[in-house]
Amino acid sequence: MASGLRLSGKTVLITGGASGIGGAATRAFAANGAKVAFTYATSADAAKALEGELRDAGRDVIAIKADMTDPGTVTDVFRQAETGLGPVDILFANAGGLLKRSRCVETSIDLWQEAIAVNLTSTFLACQAALRSMEPRKSGTIVLMSSLAAFDGGGPGASHYAATKGAIATYVRALAKEVGPLGIRVNGVAPGLIGTRFHDVFNTPEGRKATVERTPLRREGTPEDVAEVVLFLASDSASYLSGEVIQINGGLGMI
Template sequence: MDFTGKVALVTGGASGIGEAATRAFAKAGAKVAFTYISSGAEANALEKEIAGAGGQALAIKADLTRQDETDAAFAAVVRAFGTVDVVFTNAGGILQRIGTIESSLDLWQRAFDLNVMSTYLTCQAAVKIMAEKKSGAIVTMSSLAAMDGGGPGALHYASSKGAIVTYTRALAKELGPLGIRVNGVAPGLIDTRFHVQFNTPEGRKAAVEGTPLRREGTAEDVANLVVFLASDKAAFITGETVQINGGRGLY
């Protein structure tokens, strides 16, 4: 898959799946911008790594739950690279594991801000650019939790990721006539810091045992799918959220 001459933006692109996607787009020839919020040292190192390999990269610190910072991030990409052709809305996550009785309205609002509103604001800013040239590809980040309800204490997270599945489908219908494709990925257990932080070793072991392929996924597994969905190889695919979980979602 060749992205030479294309500009890709990966949100939350300095660590985990986002980092793998940033590298994958750069390897495919794209000029890559990526946002981060707290991984400053990692972002700077990744930017230098890509430049050292002959690519072009731009690290941007931005809180994508804020419209002003989201719009400023896109403006920075356009200043540096001229346009935006591809966006992967990877930024998001789970805040904590907590049951329904103990949870709060504030937690739910923050979860939806982090996962849903950041996706909406990012896509809105992207579409303003893509609509003018009637082309573009957006890949959103959902989760297996959106399909199976997630693990204990993850109701707020699973619900927000479920909203992204619906948002992806609805946005694809709206933007199809403009030549813009919108798809999503829904990873299961992936070997990143995210799953180390929010899963116990016992829980991860049980998840692997319940996965037909009998292993955790890698960030690169997901990044490869993201790059495919953003590429011309997927030119007739839109509105889909593709599960990538080693078959765990079959149960």
């Protein structure tokens, strides 16, 4: 784990924190002394297993089932986190995903709106709830989940996904300007090919191999590769870093 992060006693809320990149972030923050609340939507078994694992290790952790696209639910998530662990110091808005691939001319308005809800609205609502707590305290850190798709347009049939992730990259900069004067930092991460269930579902072995061959580091990333960057951005080690979206893709973004 990265050193000098000074996260002991901090309260972290991670949306979509049961598995994949979110799960790696949950473990990383807990290992560095933070108190962690994380949400999950459908991964109940993974969430309960992770919660049990970390509690057995003596960590302060709460798993919360939640639909992060619903304003009332998001408010309740923050209430549960703050009641159980204290005011949220760090938000990692990770929840989201590619619902299904669809060419633009074949994309229904329902799919378009669902992509916006799952990726963009969930991020907005989490940020809004976090800032309601952070602004009066004039402190806090937010990290948002964008994607390489925000910069290269994504793979085939992912224009709706890429659009939402591009919006999140812009939202990072807008929020950083808005809340920076209050002492609150906002940054983002934009992963490329990371070895998670996302690519098991939405990619093919041939597609993954071709991407690796185009990647300067010649490998897929791991959830831990992303979690370590999130950890750094959330920590005092990044105290003069705000409004940045860090691409984590083994150099693929240069091509």
